[in-house]
Amino acid sequence: MKDLLPNWMKGLNQEDLEFIKTFIVQSGSLKEMATIYDVSYPTIRMRLDKVIEKIQLSDNKKDDSYIIQVKAMALDNKISIEAARELIENYRLLKED
Numbered sequence: 001m002k003d004l005l006p007n008w009m010k011g012l013n014q015e016d017l018e019f020i021k022t023f024i025v026q027s028g029s030l031k032e033m034a035t036i037y038d039v040s041y042p043t044i045r046m047r048l049d050k051v052i053e054k055i056q057l058s059d060n061k062k063d064d065s066y067i068i069q070v071k072a073m074a075l076d077n078k079i080s081i082e083a084a085r086e087l088i089e090n091y092r093l094l095k096e097d
Helices: 014-025 030-037 041-059 065-075 081-096
Strands: none
Touching: 014 030, 014 041, 030 041, 041 065, 065 081
């Protein structure tokens, strides 16, 4: 089934997909989303921005899947931005050899 998904969806986790579904069902109303998730409008806006960044990462044709995955982990706060930069830099150096 995952093979049938467009590339931009493959980089999203289940939580992101549920967020997008709720966003669509609520006709894109961030105010309604904030009410549903019981958070402030700026918090929902920040969450949406992170999902948008993940989608844009997946559409980036110059990066391979490893780099996209590392960037997504940084966006999800699973690793620090500094760690992501270091991993990507080391990976690119290894690929040059």
